[in-house]
Each structure stands twice: as C-alpha cells, then as structure tokens.
Amino acid sequence: MKLHNAHKTCWNCPAAILKGNVDFRACGQSLEAIRRRIEREGLLIECARLPDLGHFEPTITFEECPEWRPTKYGYLLENMRVMILGIDGYLGWTLALKLGALGCEVSGVDCFLRRKMVRELGTDSVVPIYPMEERLKAAKEVLDIDIKFREINILDREKLGQFMREVQPEAIVHYGEIPSAPYSMIDCNHAIQVQYNNVIGTLGLLFLMKEICPESSLIKLGTLGEYGAPLTGRPLFEGLFPADAVLRWRGREWSLGGELTPRDPVSFYHVSKVQDTFNIYEACKYWWLRSYDVMQGVIYGVHTDEVAADPRLRTRLDVDEWFGTVVNRFVAQAILGMPLTVYGEGEQIRGFIALEDAMECMVRLISSPPEPGQYDVVNQVSGLHKVSELAETVARVAAEFGYDVKIQRVENPRVEADYHPFEVVSTKLPNELGFTPKVPLEVEIRRMFELLTQPHIVERIRKVAHLIRPRTWWSGEKKVVETLEVYRPGTRRRRGFKPRLITDRERFPVSKVEEVERAVEAIGGGEGGDGNKG
Amino acid sequence: MEIRDRDFDREVLKSELPVLVEFWGSWCPPCQKEKYILEKLREEYKGRMKIVTINVDRNPRAAYRYGIKCVPTYIIFHRGEAIHSDIAAKSEGQLREMIEEALKKIPNQL
Numbered sequence: 001m002k003l004h005n006a007h008k009t010c011w012n013c014p015a016a017i018l019k020g021n022v023d024f025r026a027c028g029q030s031l032e033a034i035r036r037r038i039e040r041e042g043l044l045i046e047c048a049r050l051p052d053l054g055h056f057e058p059t060i061t062f063e064e065c066p067e068w069r070p071t072k073y074g075y076l077l078e079n080m081r082v083m084i085l086g087i088d089g090y091l092g093w094t095l096a097l098k099l100g101a102l103g104c105e106v107s108g109v110d111c112f113l114r115r116k117m118v119r120e121l122g123t124d125s126v127v128p129i130y131p132m133e134e135r136l137k138a139a140k141e142v143l144d145i146d147i148k149f150r151e152i153n154i155l156d157r158e159k160l161g162q163f164m165r166e167v168q169p170e171a172i173v174h175y176g177e178i179p180s181a182p183y184s185m186i187d188c189n190h191a192i193q194v195q196y197n198n199v200i201g202t203l204g205l206l207f208l209m210k211e212i213c214p215e216s217s218l219i220k221l222g223t224l225g226e227y228g229a230p231l232t233g234r235p236l237f238e239g240l241f242p243a244d245a246v247l248r249w250r251g252r253e254w255s256l257g258g259e260l261t262p263r264d265p266v267s268f269y270h271v272s273k274v275q276d277t278f279n280i281y282e283a284c285k286y287w288w289l290r291s292y293d294v295m296q297g298v299i300y301g302v303h304t305d306e307v308a309a310d311p312r313l314r315t316r317l318d319v320d321e322w323f324g325t326v327v328n329r330f331v332a333q334a335i336l337g338m339p340l341t342v343y344g345e346g347e348q349i350r351g352f353i354a355l356e357d358a359m360e361c362m363v364r365l366i367s368s369p370p371e372p373g374q375y376d377v378v379n380q381v382s383g384l385h386k387v388s389e390l391a392e393t394v395a396r397v398a399a400e401f402g403y404d405v406k407i408q409r410v411e412n413p414r415v416e417a418d419y420h421p422f423e424v425v426s427t428k429l430p431n432e433l434g435f436t437p438k439v440p441l442e443v444e445i446r447r448m449f450e451l452l453t454q455p456h457i458v459e460r461i462r463k464v465a466h467l468i469r470p471r472t473w474w475s476g477e478k479k480v481v482e483t484l485e486v487y488r489p490g491t492r493r494r495r496g497f498k499p500r501l502i503t504d505r506e507r508f509p510v511s512k513v514e515e516v517e518r519a520v521e522a523i524g525g526g527e528g529g530d531g532n533k534g
Numbered sequence: 535m536e537i538r539d540r541d542f543d544r545e546v547l548k549s550e551l552p553v554l555v556e557f558w559g560s561w562c563p564p565c566q567k568e569k570y571i572l573e574k575l576r577e578e579y580k581g582r583m584k585i586v587t588i589n590v591d592r593n594p595r596a597a598y599r600y601g602i603k604c605v606p607t608y609i610i611f612h613r614g615e616a617i618h619s620d621i622a623a624k625s626e627g628q629l630r631e632m633i634e635e636a637l638k639k640i641p642n643q644l
C-alpha cells in the first residue's frame with residue numbers, strides 16, 4: 001500500500017528549480033537560451049534543498065526522495081516551509097498548530113482585520129482568544145512549536161513581499177480574506193471593502209508569487225457558495241468539467257472537459273471568491289504557478305488536538321449574524337434557550353465539514369502539490385445537509401446535555417431558493433488524496449456543547465445574544481427578521497429534495513485507511529513527520 | 535500511457551501499429567481531463583491503434599521536432615510518418631471519429 005502522493009515527482013516538488021531550466025514554451029515563455037541548452041544536454045533541473053545534486057533529470061519520486069518524509073497524511077517535506085495568510089483566524093490558527101505539530105516550519109501574517117471588524121460591530125468571539133504574542137508563547141510552551149509571525153496587511157505588497165523573500169515558502173495557504181456573506185451585504189461600503197480586500201489581496205499575492213516563489217503551491221480558500229445551487233439540479237463538479245462532459249447544440253458537439261464550470265455566487269462576498277478563481281486560473285496559465293482552489297463547505301466545530309491542548313491555544317468561534325456559521329450559531333442558541341432560527345422553509349441544502357476534517361484535507365493538499373501551471377479545484381465537504389435537519393440534530397444533542405430546544409422558522413433575509421436540488425461531486429480528496437472524513441456531525445456538536453457550556457463561555461454568548469437574529473437583508477433593508485412559526489423538533493414533515501454527494505469512495509474504501517496507517521508505520525512515519533527512510 | 539523523449543523512437547516511430555500521440559501540458563486543464571478518455575480509448579483500440587501521451591514541457595525534444603505550438607495537439611503516426619494531425623480538445627465522439635478517419639487511410643488495416 002503506497003501513500004497517496006508516493007508517485008509524485010520533482011515536477012510536483014516546490015524545491016525543484018524549474019525557472020531558468022524548463023522551457024515552458026506553450027505558456028508563451030519560450031527562451032532561446034534554454035532551448036539551446038536543452039537541445040544540447042537534455043532537460044535538467046536543480047534542487048533548492050539538495051544543491052549538491054547539481055543538474056539532474058527531474059524524475060525522483062516523493063517515495064524515493066530523502067527530503068519527503070512519510071506521515072499519516074502522506075509524504076511531507078521535512079521542515080516544510082508553509083506560510084499561512086490570515087493566521088490569526090478561525091482556520092488559520094488551527095492549521096498553524098496542526099502543521100507545527102507535524103514538523104512544518106510555519107510562518108504567517110495577519111493584520112487582525114477580523115478582530116477589528118468584530119469589535120466595530122459590537123460582537124466578539126464567544127471562545128476567548130488571546131493576543132498573538134500569547135498565542136505564540138503558548139504554542140512554544142505547550143506544543144514546542146515555533147511560529148514566525150508578522151503583522152502585515154496582505155494589501156501591503158512591499159511588506160508581504162519582503163517577508164516572502166525572507167521565508168521562501170514552499171506552500172502558501174491563503175485564508176486571509178473577509179469571510180462573510182452577510183457582512184458584504186450590509187451596505188455599499190462593506191461590499192466594496194470585502195471585494196477590495198479579497199480580490200486585490202489575492203491578485204497582489206499572485207504577482208508576488210510569480211517573482212519570489214513560482215515553484216511553491218498556493219492553496220487558496222474559496223467556497224462551495226461560488227457555484228450557487230443550480231435549479232436544473234446539474235452536479236456541482238470540482239470547478240472544471242470532467243472529460244466526458246459535452247456541449248450539444250444544433251446537432252454538433254464539443255468537449256467541455258477542463259473548462260471552468262459556471263459560477264452563480266450568492267452574495268457580494270461570494271462574487272469576490274469567483275473573481276479570485278479567475279485571477280488564479282489566469283496566473284497559473286500565464287506564469288505556471290500551481291494552485292488548489294478549495295471550494296470549502298461551511299465549517300463547524302471547535303476541536304483539534306492542538307487547539308484543545310490549552311485555553312490559550314483555542315481558536316475563535318463566532319455566533320453573530322455576520323460571522324457565525326449555521327451549526328455554530330445553533331449550538332449557541334440552544335445554550336441560551338433561544339429557538340434555533342431556520343431561515344424560510346429550512347429546506348436549503350449546503351455542504352459542510354468539521355474543523356478537524358477540514359484541517360486534515362488542508363495538510364493532504366499541502367503534501368500533494370499540483371503540477372507546474374496546474375490550476376486545480378477540490379470540493380472540500382464531508383456531508384450535505386438541510387438547514388432544518390441541522391437544527392434537528394443540534395436539538396437532539398442539546399437534549400443529551402439537558403437543554404429543551406425549540407426551532408423557529410424566521411423570514412429569510414437572503415435571496416436564495418428555499419427548495420432546490422443539490423448534487424455535489426467531491427471525488428479528489430477521497431480518491432486521489434486519501435482523505436476519509438473522521439468526525440461525524442453529532443460528535444463535533446457534542447464537543448461544542450462540552451466547550452460552550454462552560455460558565456465563562458455561556459456568559460460571553462449571553463453578551464452577543466442580541467446579535468444572533470439577523471437584521472441584514474439582501475434587499476438592503478435593516479430590520480430584525482420576524483418569526484413565522486415555532487415548532488418542536490421531530491414534528492415537521494420533511495419535504496423538498498434529497499441531496500446527493502458523489503465521492504466515488506468505493507475506489508478508496510474505509511478499510512484502506514487502516515492499511516495506510518499500517519504502511520506509514522512500516523516505513524517509519526507518523527504524526528510527527530519525522531519518519532526516516534534510511 | 536505517458537511516454538518520454540527517450541522512448542519516442544521506439545514507442546512511436548518504430549511501432550508496428552499506428553500511434554496516436556497526444557502532446558499535452560500540465561497547465562492545460564482540458565489536457566488533464568482528456569487523459570481519462572484517452573485511457574478508455576486505449577483499451578478499446580488495443581491491437582488497432584496505439585494511444586500515448588507526451589508532456590511537452592518535460593519532453594522538449596519531441597515538442598521541438600514536431601513544432602508543437604499549442605496543446606493538446608494530436609498527431610497520428612504510421613511507420614514513422616505523421617499521417618494526420620489536429621489541435622484543440624475533443625470529446626470522446628470526436629476523438630473516435632478522428633481515429634477512424636486515420637485508420638481508413640492505412641491500407642490492410644484489420
């Protein structure tokens with residue numbers, strides 16, 4: 001049993017110096033000098049990590065290369081230099097600790113924009129989070145992880161470029177955007193702020209990568225909401241049409257394979273993500289950058305082993321109408337004794353994934369860089385759920401903790417279909433990257449209740465209770481939504497469409513996961529990433 | 535099946551069977567996807583037409599030699615001669631049509 005990335009070669013490796021050695025002619029980069037050399041000597045590259053190799057043929061696999069070490073998530077470069085943009089955020093901080101625990105050299109930037117926005121709106125993370133200095137100190141003390149942090153606004157290209165030059169990242173995870181749909185719908189200023197911050201930040205980053213680290217991979221966070229929910233019910237493919245998709249028109253046909261699928265973003269925030277998608281797609285084409293554009297489902301939860309190791313290491317969790325995501329909000333409402341607010345009919349279907357599973361996916365993506373110039377998309381979800389079903393699940397778990405929960409249907413402030421088909425294709429993570437979801441919805445919700453029912457956190461939830469019920473309408477109006485109906489869990493008849501998640505997982509059955517773990521042990525790898533190939 | 539510069543003579547030019555070569559680039563999403571269809575057709579045409587792919591950046595000699603200017607480019611070789619070439623990504627039906635057309639040009643094809 002081989003690890004998922006064993007067969008990848010120098011062509012995927014960020015340490016392979018391709019610039020100046022490879023003639024990417026068809027990208028319009030043909031260089032006569034390189035061409036002459038290749039004609040004379042063949043195609044040879046150099047390695048930034050192993051300069052003693054001199055010029056060599058780029059055919060070494062990850063399995064063969066001494067720099068790639070086995071871990072349970074696949075081979076990882078030893079002390080891989082990973083830079084996280086938006087490292088102070090919900091996901092950024094969690095990933096930083098996870099990567100640190102795996103032996104990566106983690107660096108990161110943040111300008112604390114999220115903390116500022118939250119403060120301005122009069123809300124706060126309900127899980128207390130510590131100032132960055134304390135976070136860094138605790139990471140060192142508790143987990144022995146050193147994180148190189150710089151307070152930088154991504155829009156400040158000069159400072160970001162300096163830091164990138166200093167670190168020479170081998171992978172960049174870009175979380176550093178404003179992540180909220182309702183925030184972008186508050187008014188014109190907020191819509192502009194979100195689009196400017198997200199789109200221009202990413203565009204500038206692409207130019208910097210071209211100059212400073214064209215061989216490193218960019219793992220950029222998009223969202224499943226980029227696709228919308230097409231009413232035809234056609235599947236939401238992984239960003240690009242599959243090979244066997246064809247367009248038929250007037251008796252003729254064309255292949256659609258590899259073309260970007262249509263996007264139908266559902267807010268001005270989601271539009272910023274679609275714009276990012278196009279910018280990244282183009283940059284890969286022009287400059288042979290490589291990227292995974294991650295169409296991530298809505299994240300829920302609070303747990304990874306690392307953030308749970310010490311209160312100072314906890315990551316943020318927001319439940320207000322702007323930054324709270326649905327499951328996180330429901331749990332807070334249950335604890336306050338507030339009926340859970342389902343918008344409209346509650347038959348809307350969305351893709352979800354637990355925090356811990358999402359972090360594993362990110363590590364796997366970092367471990368398996370795309371090929372030069374490859375723009376690839378993964379749909380990162382572990383389950384599709386109706387909003388009303390999520391409310392039922394939260395209510396069920398809440399009952400275990402002694403909470404008697406009701407559900408309320410409220411006016412839907414968003415412009416979205418209440419009933420719609422939803423079919424999502426997510427085959428790459430399970431089949432090509434060896435990922436199997438490990439955290440069932442109820443398990444994570446239980447963990448959330450365990451944490452959020454601690455008295456000091458209940459107190460914090462109470463302080464933001466008045467900001468949970470939405471008042472930001474997609475129409476631009478500002479008024480608190482009204483209740484349409486209150487009901488007891490389990491009493492409403494299910495209607496609407498059944499979601500469908502296509503994973504083709506039979507190609508990588510669950511039993512294989514254990515096999516992989518055994519294989520990693522056999523080659524001497526483990527969580528710490530310090531396995532030795534001898 | 536992916537071939538390399540150094541196998542080109544043996545796998546393509548000296549092949550008994552006619553060979554469809556797809557020249558592709560890793561930065562070309564339609565090429566990435568098309569590999570699946572080519573794999574399928576490879577099985578289907580076993581014994582009649584060999585189907586191989588070659589990455590233009592990793593195998594510059596073949597790409598220079600055949601003046602590949604865009605990907606995907608398809609060239610069908612028979613006894614060392616290019617008997618057909620075409621560009622732009624194709625559907626399975628179009629690929630099959632192209633192969634059948636080329637086979638017609640070859641005398642005594644089974």
Ligand SMILES: NC(=O)c1ccc[n+]([C@@H]2O[C@H](COP(=O)([O-])OP(=O)(O)OC[C@H]3O[C@@H](n4cnc5c(N)ncnc54)[C@H](O)[C@@H]3O)[C@@H](O)[C@H]2O)c1
Nearest residue numbers: 086088089090091111112113114153154176177179221299
């Ligand atoms: N949380 C989810 O459910 C979810 C779902 C899908 C996609 N995403 C995406 O994942 C990414 C991370 O989400 P999150 O929930 O961790 O959000 P977050 O707000 O907690 O984290 C983003 C971090 O980036 C920082 N940031 C934003 N703009 C910056 C700039 N110009 N310069 C420097 N730092 C900047 C913020 O201060 C914040 O700390 C976002 O791109 C988001 O759109 C999140």
